[in-house]
Amino acid sequence: MKTFLIVATTADGFIAQERGQTSTQWTSKEDATWFAKRTKQAGVCIMGHTTFATINRPLPGRTVIVQTTNLDSLADSEKQYGHLTLDGNWNWVPGETEVLFTDLETGQILEKLKQGQVKELAICGGRSVYAEWMKLGLVDTLYLTKEPRLFGTGIPLFKEKLDKQLKLISVKNLSAQTLLLEYEVI
Numbered sequence: 250m251k252t253f254l255i256v257a258t259t260a261d262g263f264i265a266q267e268r269g270q271t272s273t274q275w276t277s278k279e280d281a282t283w284f285a286k287r288t289k290q291a292g293v294c295i296m297g298h299t300t301f302a303t304i305n306r307p308l309p310g311r312t313v314i315v316q317t318t319n320l321d322s323l324a325d326s327e328k329q330y331g332h333l334t335l336d337g338n339w340n341w342v343p344g345e346t347e348v349l350f351t352d353l354e355t356g357q358i359l360e361k362l363k364q365g366q367v368k369e370l371a372i373c374g375g376r377s378v379y380a381e382w383m384k385l386g387l388v389d390t391l392y393l394t395k396e397p398r399l400f401g402t403g404i405p406l407f408k409e410k411l412d413k414q415l416k417l418i419s420v421k422n423l424s425a426q427t428l429l430l431e432y433e434v435i
Contacts, residue, residue: 250359250362250363250367250368250369250370251368251369251370251389251390252359252369252370252372252382252387252388252389252390253291253369253370253371253372253388253389253390253391253392254372254379254382254383254388254390254391254392255284255287255288255371255372255373255392256373256374256379256391256392256393256394256406257272257276257280257284257393257394257395257396258393258394258395258396258406259275259395259396259398259399259400259403260395260396260397260398260399261399261400261401262405262406263400263402263403263404263405263406264374264375264376264403264404264405264406265403265404266400266402266403266404267403267404268299268404269299269302269303270303271303271304275396275398276394276396276427277396277423277424277426277427279423279424279427280394280396280423280427280429282423283394283423283429284394285308287371287392288308288311288371288373289310289311290369291311291369291370291371292310292311292312292341292343292344292367292368292369293311293312293314293341293362293367293369293370293371294308294311294312294313294314294370294371294372294373295313295314295316295358295370295371295372295373295378295382296313296314296315296316296372296373296374296375296378297315297316297317297374297375297377297378298315298316298317298350299375300373300374300375300378301313301315301348305326307346307347307348308346309346310344310346311346312341312345312346312347312348312349313347313348313349314333314349314350314351314358315327315330315348315349315350315351316351316352316353316355316358316378317350317351317352318352319352320332320350320351320352323350327350330348330349330350331347331348331349331350332349332350332351333349333350333351333353333358333361334351334353335353335357335361339361339364339365340365341362341365341366341367355381355382355385355387356385359387372388375404376404376405376406376407376408377408379406379407380407380408380409380411383407383411383413383434384409384411388434389433389434390418390431390432390433390434391415391430391431391432391434392429392430392431392432393429393430393431393432394423394427394428394429394430395427395428395429395430396426396427397426397427413434413435414434414435415432415433415434415435416432416433416435417430417431417432418431418432418433419431
């Protein structure tokens, strides 16, 4: 299974100014179009509870798996969604719009997805989820959109020490101002 991290940052490397801010408040429409196209192609997205709370809805044509440490703390509105468990059967249907919450460990989630014959997985944030998947060496590709904004302070892409080597695969202009960098994680 190909696993990729997909993220937009400011020119100074921040994914948000503060907790709870959605990237669509400051990123370009070209980035939103790219994100939708690439994540629909993958079909399955992983994101943390805080990131899901900022969008607070299913993403059409994608299965969203919300990785959380505490299922008991879900809001009533979130309890309407399904749960991905270790012993439950889960059959992934490509193109299906679905939200599943899980408190499984990252390696267990990966195994469930492999059992479900998922071919690609998009890691969509936030920084704790990005760091966990990257730290465990589970990311093959990094798609990094650089937006022409400076926050000065805010939430950085990673909050912990990492030492990963990247190989630049491509640079693409999403617009006259927005760059998309594709890296292979070595």
